[in-house]
Amino acid sequence: KQEVTQIPAALSVPEGENLVLNCSFADSAIYNLQWFRQDPGKGLTSLLLIQSSQREQTSGRLNASLDKSSGRSTLYIAASQPGDSATYLCATSTIYNQGGKLIFGQGTELSVKP
Amino acid sequence: DTGVSQDPRHKITKRGQNVTFRCDPISEHNRLYWYRQTLGQGPEFLTYFQNEAQLEKSRLLSDRFSAERPKGSFSTLEIQRTEQGDSAMYLCASSLYGSTDTQYFGPGTRLTVL
16 A cells, blocks of 8 residues: 655755755655645645656756665755745555555645745 | 646545545646645655546545546546545646656645545
8 A cells, every 4th residue: 555754844944055855655656746836725726747757857946866775755946935835745646556546644834934 | 727626726625525636647647646734744656547448546545535537538536425534635646647647746636525
């Protein structure tokens, strides 16, 4: 059974700092891994998707890495801004359902202070 | 095409009543997913469709829940005899299987059962 864990549950940093959010998953037989952002009371916004054959993906100030052997993914945010404040969720799908349902972690609530 | 839409955005109902939610996916997407999210938790998978076929349903989903996607386009999620424990945000997502597989989420329907 796939389980996804995100540590820490909450993080507060000053503006301009580079930061790393962590995600770990129990079953390495993943199909892909997605990182999402969620603002309070809103739906999820897709940030990055990494296929199982890939090691990393980049979009602007965001870089996500994937290490299947250790069961870990990280989301690196460069030069953080107050507008980055949100909850960040990682989720995996497995090869057993070929990219069907996503299993989510509980999220990391990020606060970037001006 | 502006993305995944959900209706209504908010629903308040009394315990024991039936409710129905609608989701309109991104038009060319063949997969449609339903998730439920409670406060402070990551989304939890409920069910998903590929075209008209319901491919998987969570074991956590009781018989009071039913979902349809009759023509492979929009989907409805019905909850019969609502209970206070059904209060949550219900999220819909869609994806194009065989392409990027990125799941795009709608804004959600917040259900409150009194």
